Amino acid sequence: MAASIAVFSGGLKVKVGVLAVQISSLPLRRELPRYFSSSSKKIAAISSSIRVSAVYNQHQRHRISWSRIATFCTVAPDAGTTVSAEESEKKSESQEEEDNVKETANLLDIKVGRVVKAWQHEEADSLYVEEVDIGEAEPRIICSGLVKYVPLDLLQGASVVVLTNLKPRNMRGVKSCGMLLAASDAAHENVELLVPPQGSVPGDRVWFGNEDDLEQLPEPAPPNKVQKKKIWESVQPLLKTDASGVSMLKEYLMRTSSGLVTSKSLKNANIS
Numbered sequence: 001m002a003a004s005i006a007v008f009s010g011g012l013k014v015k016v017g018v019l020a021v022q023i024s025s026l027p028l029r030r031e032l033p034r035y036f037s038s039s040s041k042k043i044a045a046i047s048s049s050i051r052v053s054a055v056y057n058q059h060q061r062h063r064i065s066w067s068r069i070a071t072f073c074t075v076a077p078d079a080g081t082t083v084s085a086e087e088s089e090k091k092s093e094s095q096e097e098e099d100n101v102k103e104t105a106n107l108l109d110i111k112v113g114r115v116v117k118a119w120q121h122e123e124a125d126s127l128y129v130e131e132v133d134i135g136e137a138e139p140r141i142i143c144s145g146l147v148k149y150v151p152l153d154l155l156q157g158a159s160v161v162v163l164t165n166l167k168p169r170n171m172r173g174v175k176s177c178g179m180l181l182a183a184s185d186a187a188h189e190n191v192e193l194l195v196p197p198q199g200s201v202p203g204d205r206v207w208f209g210n211e212d213d214l215e216q217l218p219e220p221a222p223p224n225k226v227q228k229k230k231i232w233e234s235v236q237p238l239l240k241t242d243a244s245g246v247s248m249l250k251e252y253l254m255r256t257s258s259g260l261v262t263s264k265s266l267k268n269a270n271i272s
Contacts, residue, residue: 102208105235105249109165109220110181110206111135112196112256118155120147123172128155132178134162135203143169143176149191161194161206161261166232167223183241183263183271192266194247197259206261208252239271247271 113134121127126147131139142162146155161181168177184191196204207217226232238249247254247261254261263269 101235101238101250102252103218104231105208105238105252106213106217107221107231108163108226108235110161110163112200112202112204112206113140113160113162113180114202115155115158115160118152120152121172121174123174127171128152129174130155130180132160132162132180133202134164134178135201140164140177141175142178142180143171143174144180146180146182146191146193149182150193155193158193159196159200161196163232165220165223165226167227181271183247183266183269185266185269190266192263194254194271195262195264197256197261199258200256204256204258206254206256208249208254210253211255211257214257236272241267241269241271243267 111134113132116131116133116139118128118130121129121143124143126145127143128146128150130142130144132142133139140162163179163181164177166177166179168175170176181194182191183194196206205214205217207213221229221231235249239247239254241247241263245263245265245267247263
């Protein structure tokens with residue numbers, strides 16, 4: 001450690017690094033010569049004191065620096081861990097919500113059907129009445145507001161997708177026991193019936209997910225529960241066709257054991 005001694009008119013000042021020792025009580029003319037000439041021991045004592053003080057101050061500075069570093073290192077991992085835990089919790093909640101939507105949607109009893117016969121409703125210009133085979137002993141009677149969108153001759157014999165566990169509705173004197181599912185554009189100017197995959201037969205169940213999910217599907221909810229819990233109302237806004245025309249519930253594919261349910265030409269469309 002280097003030291004410098006400077007003499008001022010007011011006294012003696014010794015500088016070592018950041019430490020300054022000022023001896024102002026020693027008169028220059030009388031005391032200074034006697035002080036230095038008396039013995040070298042006093043100078044050695046001052047030097048020793050300066051060295052001890054400088055080392056102590058330097059040690060204190062290092063203690064402060066390391067204390068700050070230690071504090072920073074202690075806080076930083078805790079903060080990072082907290083953010084990571086929050087993100088993990090959000091992802092977990094998001095995944096749980098998606099699984100719940102899928103499970104809810106699979107409580108709907110959606111089946112492949114075939115229109116056996118169709119005619120225009122006698123009391124409503126916008127409605128067709130259809131007899132639809134969905135694999136039951138007798139065809140179901142269903143009313144559909146498709147007159148403006150689907151020619152009657154194309155409806156005859158068509159393979160369709162039917163929501164079957166809705167409570168029957170009286171539609172101008174005809175009890176409708178189900179609903180044909182269709183895709184429509186945003187303006188609802190173009191409407192197409194959903195198309196089951198080739199190889200599907202009336203009565204095949206339609207579900208959301210992958211092929212392996214068929215073995216774990218829940219039993220369809222009874223119509224009263226579907227109405228009370230508003231299951232269809234909660235699921236329907238999430239039903240779309242993708243850019244290829246494949247029907248989906250969010251990212252879950254709509255399918256039968258024979259393949260995917262599609263729209264003939266409507267892409268990125270709503271399903272209702």
